[in-house]
Amino acid sequence: MADFTQGSFTLPGEAGYEDLTLRMAKKWGADVIRDSDGTKLSDEITSAGYGIYSTICIIRADNAWAKNNMDKLQQNFLMSIPVVAESDTVVIPLMQGYFKEQFVVNKKDDPKEFWQVFDRTTGEEVGLDQWSFDPETETVTVTDVTPWHKYTVNFLAVRIWEEISMYNHITNDWGNKEHLMATEPRYPETQENMIRWLKDWCEKNPDTTVVRFTSMFYNFAWFWGDDLKNRSLFSDWGSYAMTANPLALREFEKEKGYKMTSEDFVNGGEYTSTHNVPSKKYREWMDFINRFVVEFGKKLIDLVHSYGKKAYVFYDDSWIGVEPYGKRFKEFGFDGIIKCVFNGFEARLGGGVEGVEAHELRFHPYLFPTGLTGEPTFAPGGNPKLDASKYWVNVRRALLRKPVDRIGLGGYLHLVEPFPDFCDYIEEVANEFRLLKSFNASAEPYTVDGKVVVLTAWGSLRSWICSGHLHEHPEVDLTNILESLSGLPLDVAFMSFDDVLEHGIPADTKVIINAGWQGSAWSGGDYWKNADLIAKLTQFVAEGGGFIGVNEPTAAAANGTYFQLSHVLGVDRDLGSKKCIGKYQYRVEESSFVTEDTKNIGDSMKVVEGVYVLNKDVKVLAEKEGTPVITMNTFGKGCAMYLSSFRFSLESTRFLMRAICQVSQNTKAMDLYICDNLNTECAYYPAIDKLVVINNTGDEQKAVIETEKGKVEVTLKPFATHIQ
C-alpha cells in the first residue's frame, strides 16, 4: 500500500520557530515549506531539504521604488458624494467619505481629459466648460447648474496603500510598519523595475523552488471609507474597478477607436459589480486588461522559469486580469494555481482550472489570531480544530468529484502551538486527502448522465463562483447552489446568455439552472428582453429539457410578465402592477418525489413576495406565508421547477439533487450510488471499483447505498470517511 503520510502538503514556515516548523512539517507530511505575508523563512528552514515556496506580490514588492515613483501607482475612478445645488453654483468636495490613507486625488493628469461631472437628477453630463477643479481645496466648482438638482464628480484617485497589505496591517495592528503601495505595471518603467527586481530576487533566493505570485497585478475592488461605520464602500471580488488609469485608458482608446469614460467605471455610484450584468464595453475593457496581464505576466513567469524555478499563481487577492477560466490563461505558462478555500465550490473553482499542472488548495482557518469577520481563531476563545473540521467537511465532498494535487496552510505557524488538537486534526486531514487523491488520480467518479448547466451573464468565465466567499454574501442563491452542486454526482457546466444566443443549447444539456435576483448577472437582467433567448429556452423545455429557476429567474418586466419564462415555470411575480388581476388559488401537494427526503424544506426558504401560480396545472410543492416557494410545471415534453430561494445545507443539497432528477425526468438516478441518509454522501469509482462514503456531520450516521452489485450498508463515525 502506498504511503499516505507524506507529500502534497505545503506548510507555512516561520523564521524564529525553526524547531516547530520542522516538527510540524514532519507531522503533517509536508513536502514544501512556504512563507506568508508577514513571515520569513530562515536558512535553517530553507536548507532542510523541503521544496520552498516563496510568496511574492510583485506590485508592492519594491516599496522604495514606489515611493520614488508616486506618479506610477495604481489608480481608479471614484464618485464624489452627491451634493444638492442650492443656487446656480455648486461646490463638490471630492474626497469626502473616502479613506485618506488609501486614496489621494490625482492632481497630475488633466481632469478635463478623464473626469466627468454629472447632474444625477437628470443623468446628464455637465459640460467641461461648466466646472473647474481646485487642487488646493480638492473641490470641483460647477456653474450654471439647475438649483435643487444633485451633482457628482467622477475623478481619478491614486491609491497609496495596497489593499491586502492595508487589511493585514490594520487587522494585525502592525502599527508603524511601512504602508506598501501598488505600482501600476502598465508603465514601461514599472515593468522594467519589476523585471529587475524579480531577477535580483531569483538570484538572491536560490533555495526557492516555487515562486508563488500573489497574484499578478490588480487586486479585486476594495474602496474604503473614512467612517468606521461604513468602512467597505465598494468591495467586489471580481470587479476590474482598480485597473483604470490614464495610460490604460489612452491605450484602450487608441486601440479600439472609442473611449472608456469614467462613467463606464462609476456607473452612477454602483461601479462595476460582478453581481450586475456587465455591459459589452466593460467586457471589452476586461479583455483588454486580461491581454495585458497575460502578456506582461508571461514575461515574469518566463524569467522565473529561466532560474529553474516553478511559478504558481494564487487565485485571490490581486487576481484581477488573470482570469483562470479565460481563454488566455494557459498562455501565462504557470506551473500551478493555488486557491484558498472555505467551501466545496471553491475547491471545484481551483480544481477545475485548465492549463496548469498543479492545483493546490490553501485550507482554512488561516493561521491568524482572528478570522475574516474578527472572530477569534488562533486566540483565546477560538476553536481552530472545530473550524478546520467544518471546512474539511465542506471541501471533502467536492474533492470526491474533482481532485486537486496539493493542500496547504498559510499564516503564522507559531500560533498553532497552543492548539495540539488542531495539529493532530490537520495530520488526519492531510492523510485522508492523500488517500482520496490516490483514487481520483486513477479514476473518474460515477456521474449521472447529461449536463447540468448553470446559465448566467458570465457563463464559463465565472465557473464555480459568483463573487467572493459564501460567508461574504450568504444570500446569493447561486453561490449556495454551487456549494450544493460541488459535491453532487453531476456533470456541471457553465453557459452564458451570449453562448445560447450564438451557439444554442448543446445537445447533452439535461437541465438548465437560472438563479438570482432581477437585474443580476446571475438572473440575467435585460438579456431576458431578448426574444431569441426566451424562444430558445422555451423550445429547450418544450422538447424535453429541464429548467430550474430560483428567486427571480428570467426576470425582466416586459410585455405583461415579470418572469419571461413564466409560461415555462408556471409562476410569475407581481410587484404590484397586477394587484387587481386574479391569482389562482392553488392547493399544496401532500407529497412529491422532489421533497421525499426533505418534507419541510419549504420552511427553510425565503419567500419571494408576489409570486403566484398561473393556472391549475402548476403543482405547488411548498408554500410559506401564503406564497408558493416550490412549484413544478410540465411544459411540452419538459418540466420546470421554481424555487423561491436556495440556501446550502445537507437537506437542500439532497432536495436539489432530487429536483434535478425530477426536471430531467430521470428519477431513477436516485436509486444508484446515492446514500439513503442525506447526512452522508458517496462517490463510486468504477475503474477501480472503490466506493467512498462520507459523513458530513459531527454525529454517527448509518447509510445504505444501492450499487450495481446490491445494497451496501455502512456505519460512519462523526465526520468519518469509509472506503470499500
Add this chain to the structure above:
Amino acid sequence: MADFTQGSFTLPGEAGYEDLTLRMAKKWGADVIRDSDGTKLSDEITSAGYGIYSTICIIRADNAWAKNNMDKLQQNFLMSIPVVAESDTVVIPLMQGYFKEQFVVNKKDDPKEFWQVFDRTTGEEVGLDQWSFDPETETVTVTDVTPWHKYTVNFLAVRIWEEISMYNHITNDWGNKEHLMATEPRYPETQENMIRWLKDWCEKNPDTTVVRFTSMFYNFAWFWGDDLKNRSLFSDWGSYAMTANPLALREFEKEKGYKMTSEDFVNGGEYTSTHNVPSKKYREWMDFINRFVVEFGKKLIDLVHSYGKKAYVFYDDSWIGVEPYGKRFKEFGFDGIIKCVFNGFEARLGGGVEGVEAHELRFHPYLFPTGLTGEPTFAPGGNPKLDASKYWVNVRRALLRKPVDRIGLGGYLHLVEPFPDFCDYIEEVANEFRLLKSFNASAEPYTVDGKVVVLTAWGSLRSWICSGHLHEHPEVDLTNILESLSGLPLDVAFMSFDDVLEHGIPADTKVIINAGWQGSAWSGGDYWKNADLIAKLTQFVAEGGGFIGVNEPTAAAANGTYFQLSHVLGVDRDLGSKKCIGKYQYRVEESSFVTEDTKNIGDSMKVVEGVYVLNKDVKVLAEKEGTPVITMNTFGKGCAMYLSSFRFSLESTRFLMRAICQVSQNTKAMDLYICDNLNTECAYYPAIDKLVVINNTGDEQKAVIETEKGKVEVTLKPFATHIQ
C-alpha cells in the same frame, strides 16, 4: 334641546314585512324608507307618510328591451390566454378561462377594426393580414408566427350579465331568476329607451320622493373566470375597462383625431388598474367617458326633477364616469350622494363631495345573510351588533371632522328580526349620529394649521380613496393612511404630480405624503424620472417643508438611486445592484418625539428589504429584521421621514399624527386638543365651545385633554361618546 331621535335616517323597507318596516322606522327614527336590490315596497309602506327612496339601476332596468337589443349591450376588451407557438401557425381560443355566463365574443363588429393580436415575447403587434377569426370555434388563427413565441388576442366581448346583479344572484342563490343585462347608453336607441322607461317609471311611482340612481351607467371593472379557484380575473373599483365599445371608440377617434386601441385597455393583460399610473391617453378616455356620462346623466336627472322628485346617486357599483371629485360632477344636478361605508376614509369620501345638497352614508353590515367575504352576518354564527359597533367606531371619528347629512341601511329588513341587540344598537347609533351632526352643522372642528397633502398620480380626482374598500386590499399603505387621517385634526388635501409640475406646491402646504409601491399611482412610477418634480419637492423640503415617504416613495430606478428623493429621505433601497456597495451601520435611537406614545410601533411594520440609510446624520427610530423601518432626516430647513409600511390601528394613527407634527416642526400641536390616551380621540368646536371625546375601543378608557382653558379629564364607557 333638539330632538335627536328622529330624522336623517333611511330604512330599507320590505314588502311582506310591513309591520316590521313601520316598527323599525319608528325605533330608528327613519324619515325615509327605501327599497333594495331584491326587495320591493308595498303600498302600505309607501303610503305611511315617509319619504320614499326608490333604487333604480337604469342600465339593467329594462331587461326585456335588453333581450331584444343584444347588439346594444355593454362591452369590453379581453385578452385571451397566451398560447406558445410550436410551429409557424398558432390557434388561440378566445374565451378560455372566462366566465361564459358573463361574456360572449362580439361577433358582430369587424374584428380587424378593433381587435389586435400580439407577439407577447417581443411585444410587437402581429399584422392584420396574419390572423383570422373563426366565429364557429371562437378561435383566432395566426400565421407566419415565430415558433416558441407566445401570442394573445385582444378581442371585444359583450357582457350578458350585469355584474352586481350577477354577484347578488350567485351570493344569494337566486336560482332561475332572470339574468339582468347592462345596456350601453351610448346608442341613441338605448338612450331613447332609458328616457322612455324612466318617464314611465316616474309616472308609475308617484310615492317616490327620491330616485336613487345605482349608479349611472358603467360598473367598476369586474371580469370573472370560469374556474372557481380564480373567479375574479380582474377587479378594480376605479377602472374604466367596461366603458369600451365600438361606438364609443369610433366617437373618440372622430373627436380626438387618434384612436384608443384595444391595447390601451388590455395593457399586456394588466388592464387599466387604478393602482397603476394612468397613461395620458387613458386619462383622456376617462374624460371622454365622464363627459358623456354627465351629459346624458343630466337628461335623466332633469327628467326626475320634472316629476317633482329628487335624484340621488349611489357612489359605488356603476359609478364609473360619474367622478364625484371630477370637474363636471356638479353639472349632473344631483340632489344627493350616497356612499356605502365600512371605514372612516369612506365617510370622508362621501362627505367631501361638492355640488350636492345631501350626503348620505349607507352603513354596514348590509342586511344580507353573509358579508362580502362570505362570513355570516344576519345568519347563525353572525354577530351583527358587534359588526355594526366596529363599523360605527371606524366612521364616527371621521364624522367629527367632516359631517354628513344622513345615514341609512340597505338589504333585507326581515333578517334583523332574530337580532334584537342589533336593532337596539342601531337606535343608539342613529341618535348619536343626529347629535354629532348638530354640532358639525353649526361649527368647524379645531384643526392644526396648514395643509397635509397626499401626493399621487391621481391627485384630487381620487380624494380619500385608492381603489375600493380597505378590507379588499388591506396591504395598500395609502388606504391605511387615509383611514388614519380621516379622523385626525388635520387639513388634508390631495395633489397630483401634474398639479405640482403645472402649478407648484401651494404655500400653505406643511407636509407632503407619498406612499406606495414602486410603479403604483400612489408612489408615482415614472413621474419620478421627471427632474422638475424631483427639484420642486427637494426645494420644498430644503426650504422648511415636511415629507413623509412610505414603502417605496418616489421610487424609480434611475441615475444610481431608487428613491428619487433619497437625498431628502436619507434612505434608499437596494434591490441588488448595490450588493457590493457599503451600507452605513446605523444605531437605533432610544427614544423620539414621534414614537413617544407607541414605542413598539416599528414591530407592526412590514420590512421593505434592502432599505438602507445613506449616512450618519440619518436617525433610525426603529428597525426590524436588521432593516430600518422608521427613519428621520433633516434636509436643509425641512425634515423628512421614511416609514417602511403603514397599517391602520389606533397606535399607528397616533404615530402618524406625531410624525406629521415632527416633519412640519410643529411638535407643540400635540399639546392642544389631543387625548393623552391614544385609544380615545376628541374634536373641539370653538364656535359653540363643545368638546367631543370618543372611546374607540370596547374597554373603558380615561383620557386627559389639554384645552385652551386647561386640562379636561374624562372617563369613557366602551365605545362611548362624551360631550362637554
